[in-house]
Amino acid sequence: MNINKKKLNNFQMKNSLKKIAYPLIKVGMNILFPKVKDDYYYTYYFLKMGINQKLFGYNKHVPWPVHPxxxxxxxxxxxxxxxxxxxxxxxxxxxxxxxxxxxxxxxxxxxxxxxxxxxxxxxxxxxxxxxxxxxxxxxxxxxxxxxxxxxxxxxxxxxxxxxxxxxxxxxxxxxxxxxxxxxxxxxxxxx
Structure with missing residues:
Protein backbone atom coordinates (compact mmCIF):
# COMPACT_ATOMS: atom_id res chain seq x y z
CA MET A 1 0.00 0.00 0.00
CA ASN A 2 2.80 2.44 0.86
CA ILE A 3 4.50 1.77 -2.48
CA ASN A 4 1.30 2.59 -4.39
CA LYS A 5 0.79 5.80 -2.39
CA LYS A 6 4.39 6.79 -3.08
CA LYS A 7 3.93 6.18 -6.81
CA LEU A 8 0.68 8.15 -6.79
CA ASN A 9 2.33 11.06 -4.95
CA ASN A 10 5.26 11.06 -7.41
CA PHE A 11 2.83 11.00 -10.35
CA GLN A 12 0.81 13.89 -8.89
CA MET A 13 3.97 15.90 -8.21
CA LYS A 14 5.23 15.38 -11.77
CA ASN A 15 1.88 16.49 -13.19
CA SER A 16 1.89 19.58 -10.97
CA LEU A 17 5.42 20.47 -12.09
CA LYS A 18 4.43 19.99 -15.73
CA LYS A 19 1.48 22.35 -15.28
CA ILE A 20 3.80 24.98 -13.85
CA ALA A 21 6.79 24.41 -16.16
CA TYR A 22 4.98 24.06 -19.49
CA PRO A 23 3.83 27.71 -19.73
CA LEU A 24 7.34 28.89 -18.75
CA ILE A 25 8.94 26.62 -21.36
CA LYS A 26 6.44 27.87 -23.95
CA VAL A 27 7.38 31.49 -23.18
CA GLY A 28 11.08 30.61 -23.42
CA MET A 29 10.63 28.88 -26.78
CA ASN A 30 8.58 31.83 -28.10
CA ILE A 31 11.43 34.17 -27.17
CA LEU A 32 14.13 31.95 -28.71
CA PHE A 33 12.18 30.85 -31.81
CA PRO A 34 9.27 33.26 -32.45
CA LYS A 35 8.42 31.70 -35.85
CA VAL A 36 8.04 28.14 -34.51
CA LYS A 37 4.42 27.58 -33.51
CA ASP A 38 4.39 23.78 -33.11
CA ASP A 39 3.74 22.59 -29.54
CA TYR A 40 5.97 19.57 -30.28
CA TYR A 41 8.97 21.77 -29.48
CA TYR A 42 7.77 22.99 -26.10
CA THR A 43 9.76 20.55 -24.02
CA TYR A 44 12.68 20.92 -21.70
CA TYR A 45 14.92 19.20 -24.27
CA PHE A 46 14.16 21.75 -26.98
CA LEU A 47 14.41 24.67 -24.58
CA LYS A 48 17.86 23.42 -23.54
CA MET A 49 18.79 22.98 -27.21
CA GLY A 50 17.51 26.48 -28.00
CA ILE A 51 19.45 28.09 -25.18
CA ASN A 52 22.66 26.38 -26.35
CA GLN A 53 21.92 27.43 -29.91
CA LYS A 54 21.12 31.08 -29.21
CA LEU A 55 23.56 31.78 -26.37
CA PHE A 56 26.57 29.69 -27.37
CA GLY A 57 26.30 30.15 -31.12
CA TYR A 58 25.70 26.62 -32.40
CA ASN A 59 23.64 27.21 -35.56
CA LYS A 60 22.71 30.64 -34.22
CA HIS A 61 21.53 31.72 -37.69
CA VAL A 62 18.86 28.99 -37.85
CA PRO A 63 15.33 30.14 -36.86
CA TRP A 64 14.24 26.73 -35.47
CA PRO A 65 15.73 24.37 -32.85
CA VAL A 66 18.76 22.45 -34.16
CA HIS A 67 20.97 19.92 -32.38
CA PRO A 68 24.43 21.38 -31.65
Missing part, protein backbone atom coordinates in the same frame (compact mmCIF):
# COMPACT_ATOMS: atom_id res chain seq x y z
CA UNK A 69 26.11 18.65 -33.72
CA UNK A 70 23.97 19.33 -36.81
CA UNK A 71 25.03 21.74 -39.57
CA UNK A 72 22.54 23.88 -41.51
CA UNK A 73 23.58 25.91 -44.57
CA UNK A 74 21.20 28.53 -46.00
CA UNK A 75 18.27 27.90 -43.64
CA UNK A 76 16.32 30.63 -45.45
CA UNK A 77 16.04 28.24 -48.44
CA UNK A 78 14.74 25.34 -46.35
CA UNK A 79 10.95 25.04 -46.15
CA UNK A 80 9.30 22.72 -43.66
CA UNK A 81 5.76 22.37 -42.37
CA UNK A 82 5.74 20.39 -39.15
CA UNK A 83 8.95 18.82 -37.87
CA UNK A 84 11.93 21.17 -37.81
CA UNK A 85 14.88 19.53 -39.57
CA UNK A 86 18.19 19.00 -37.82
CA UNK A 87 17.00 18.19 -34.31
CA UNK A 88 18.58 14.73 -34.54
CA UNK A 89 22.29 14.23 -33.87
CA UNK A 90 24.75 15.08 -36.64
CA UNK A 91 22.43 16.05 -39.52
CA UNK A 92 23.85 17.99 -42.48
CA UNK A 93 21.33 20.19 -44.27
CA UNK A 94 22.67 22.07 -47.30
CA UNK A 95 19.86 24.34 -48.44
CA UNK A 96 21.77 26.36 -51.04
CA UNK A 97 19.59 25.10 -53.95
CA UNK A 98 16.55 24.68 -51.72
CA UNK A 99 14.99 21.93 -49.64
CA UNK A 100 11.22 21.53 -49.42
CA UNK A 101 9.79 19.20 -46.77
CA UNK A 102 6.07 18.67 -46.48
CA UNK A 103 4.33 17.74 -43.23
CA UNK A 104 5.37 14.80 -41.05
CA UNK A 105 8.87 14.32 -42.49
CA UNK A 106 11.17 12.61 -39.99
CA UNK A 107 14.99 12.82 -40.14
CA UNK A 108 17.10 10.34 -38.20
CA UNK A 109 20.62 10.82 -36.87
CA UNK A 110 23.34 11.84 -39.33
CA UNK A 111 20.99 12.29 -42.30
CA UNK A 112 22.48 14.45 -45.08
CA UNK A 113 20.36 16.52 -47.47
CA UNK A 114 22.79 17.94 -50.02
CA UNK A 115 21.10 20.30 -52.48
CA UNK A 116 24.21 21.55 -54.30
CA UNK A 117 27.14 19.90 -56.09
CA UNK A 118 30.51 21.14 -57.32
CA UNK A 119 31.10 21.60 -61.04
CA UNK A 120 33.29 18.63 -62.02
CA UNK A 121 35.35 20.82 -64.37
CA UNK A 122 35.87 23.69 -61.92
CA UNK A 123 35.64 22.84 -58.22
CA UNK A 124 35.33 26.54 -57.34
CA UNK A 125 31.91 26.63 -59.05
CA UNK A 126 28.65 25.06 -58.00
CA UNK A 127 25.94 23.58 -60.19
CA UNK A 128 22.46 25.07 -59.98
CA UNK A 129 20.01 22.21 -59.41
CA UNK A 130 16.33 21.76 -58.66
CA UNK A 131 15.57 21.76 -54.92
CA UNK A 132 15.26 18.55 -52.94
CA UNK A 133 11.55 17.82 -52.45
CA UNK A 134 10.38 15.43 -49.75
CA UNK A 135 6.64 14.82 -49.77
CA UNK A 136 4.57 14.21 -46.63
CA UNK A 137 4.91 11.22 -44.29
CA UNK A 138 8.50 10.34 -45.22
CA UNK A 139 11.07 8.78 -42.91
CA UNK A 140 14.79 9.24 -43.58
CA UNK A 141 16.76 6.93 -41.30
CA UNK A 142 20.30 6.98 -39.92
CA UNK A 143 23.16 7.96 -42.24
CA UNK A 144 21.11 8.19 -45.43
CA UNK A 145 22.13 10.77 -48.04
CA UNK A 146 19.74 12.64 -50.36
CA UNK A 147 21.52 14.27 -53.31
CA UNK A 148 20.62 17.40 -55.36
CA UNK A 149 17.35 17.54 -57.29
CA UNK A 150 15.84 14.41 -55.72
CA UNK A 151 12.08 14.19 -55.16
CA UNK A 152 10.68 11.59 -52.78
CA UNK A 153 6.98 10.75 -53.05
CA UNK A 154 4.54 10.52 -50.15
CA UNK A 155 5.29 7.83 -47.55
CA UNK A 156 8.78 6.99 -48.73
CA UNK A 157 11.07 5.35 -46.18
CA UNK A 158 14.80 5.59 -46.86
CA UNK A 159 16.79 2.81 -45.17
CA UNK A 160 19.88 3.44 -43.08
CA UNK A 161 22.97 4.21 -45.14
CA UNK A 162 21.12 4.57 -48.46
CA UNK A 163 22.35 7.10 -51.03
CA UNK A 164 19.46 8.55 -53.05
CA UNK A 165 20.65 10.15 -56.28
CA UNK A 166 17.48 9.67 -58.40
CA UNK A 167 13.90 10.78 -57.78
CA UNK A 168 11.25 8.34 -56.57
CA UNK A 169 8.01 10.37 -56.84
CA UNK A 170 5.63 7.36 -56.74
CA UNK A 171 5.48 7.05 -52.93
CA UNK A 172 4.52 4.20 -50.56
CA UNK A 173 7.95 2.62 -50.96
CA UNK A 174 11.06 1.55 -49.07
CA UNK A 175 14.38 2.60 -50.62
CA UNK A 176 17.72 1.01 -49.76
CA UNK A 177 21.24 0.66 -51.13
CA UNK A 178 23.89 2.73 -52.88
CA UNK A 179 22.54 3.87 -55.25
CA UNK A 180 19.12 3.59 -53.66
CA UNK A 181 16.43 1.50 -55.32
CA UNK A 182 12.93 0.40 -54.37
CA UNK A 183 13.20 -2.78 -52.30
CA UNK A 184 9.60 -2.95 -51.08
CA UNK A 185 6.21 -1.42 -51.79
CA UNK A 186 4.49 -0.13 -48.65
CA UNK A 187 0.82 0.13 -47.75
CA UNK A 188 -0.69 3.60 -47.66
CA UNK A 189 0.42 5.59 -44.60
CA UNK A 190 -2.07 5.29 -41.72
CA UNK A 191 -0.62 7.69 -39.14
Missing amino acids: TSIVKCPEKIQYISKAPGTAIGCYLDGRNGIIMEENVWLGPRVSLISQNHDLNDYNKYITEQPIIIRKNCLLTTNCVILPGVELGEHTVVAAGAVVRDSFPEGNQLLAGNPAKVVKQLEKYRG
